[in-house]
Amino acid sequence: MKRWGLTIPLTGVPLTAHRELIERLPDLGYTDVWSAETAGTDAFSPLLLASQWAPSLRLGTAIAPVYTRGPGLLAMSAATLAEVAPEKFVLGIGTSSPVIVENWNAGAFTEPYKRTRDTLRFLRSALAGEKVTENYPTFSVSKFKLERVPEIPPKIMLAALRPGMLKLAAKESDGAITNWLAPGDVPKVRAEIGPDVELVARIFVCPTEDTGAARALGRMLISSYLTVPVYAAFHDWLGRGDVLAPMHKLWASGDRKGANAAIPDEVVDELIVHGSPDVCREKLESYVDNGLTTPVIALLPTGGDQAAQVEALAPRD
Missing domain, CATH: 3.20.20.30 (Luciferase-like domain)
Known part of the structure; x- marks a missing residue:
């Protein structure tokens, strides 16, 4: 079924x-x-x-x-x-x-x-x-x-x-x-x-076909979720550790805006359906x-x- x-x-x-x-x-x-x-x-x-x-x-x-x-x-x-x-x-x-x-x-x-x-x-x-x-x-x-x-x-x-x-x-x-x-x-x-x-x-x-809006929302969600240790470890295992490392570094320093900007478009497009x-x-x-x-x-x-x-x-x- x-x-x-x-x-x-x-x-x-x-x-x-x-x-x-x-x-x-x-x-x-x-x-x-x-x-x-x-x-x-x-x-x-x-x-x-x-x-x-x-x-x-x-x-x-x-x-x-x-x-x-x-x-x-x-x-x-x-x-x-x-x-x-x-x-x-x-x-x-x-x-x-x-x-x-x-x-x-x-x-x-x-x-x-x-x-x-x-x-x-x-x-x-x-x-x-x-x-x-x-x-x-x-x-x-x-x-x-x-x-x-x-x-x-x-x-x-x-x-x-x-x-x-x-x-x-x-x-x-x-x-x-x-x-x-x-x-x-x-x-x-x-x-x-x-x-x-x-x-x-x-x-x-x-x-939505507004790609910019979709990616902006996606970045907010990704930085909020994937900085949680269990999800960070999950994506390390999946092979995204290196590409997400800049986001993690900026998030840990308290730079939320910078962490969002550090997430590549291709990662957003992989994880958010839009x-x-x-x-x-x-x-x-x-x-x-x-x-x-x-x-x-x-x-x-x-x-x-x-x-x-x-x-x-x-x-x-």
Whole structure:
């Protein structure tokens, strides 16, 4: 089945104002809606609404951080979506970032690989209805049992950027979720998980033919994201370490404007999909051609009608 996803909620659009668009998504050819969780909506509420407006859509979190909820609360949140959208909900979990975990949520960002692995193993047991008492390496749980066990446990996918986490996703979860990559990067990621594991990626799409505006927005996003250590390491692994080194140096010195200017056009054009809707769709298809299972559009604001842009970016047979 060809998958085609959209990130919700759209920027600046109230949650309840999404209903008409989400109801239309299946007829437009969209198969999935995926949420995120940083400092906007939580990851679960937009999906709960979407489950009632368009029951045929698959719903996914990309991602719910493993640090910002206790293990039991994370299991409860997942079980709720699995109850209202049986076989349609995918729980995507991951580490998030030190800024979100420590600065915004008073947590400790320690041992991210182990914490993700342990949370995955706990969730497998809890969502299957087991009473869990376990001393995991990164946390302990005593006598936790869901009161409302989903009839069908949700699939669980892991956010993964480099070989260790990608291999864990392939071995113990139902798929890998990645971010900030170009079509040509997909084969390298795919090689770590094998041919049969689902690979989901959020792709930033700016549907405008104003190349200067698209690149300016892209540079702001790239400098904000790719200076985060986990993304910097990801792009070192992908082979962009040298070309992004000037950006990192200027960012570290506090020169944000200079850091943006240091990002080459070709890097922006690789990582940000922009152009006419047809051009954008063609590039999205190139991700799939290179081994991506599920492209998830993250629509960047251009000042245009976002609902019309979502319609224009719908897949074509």
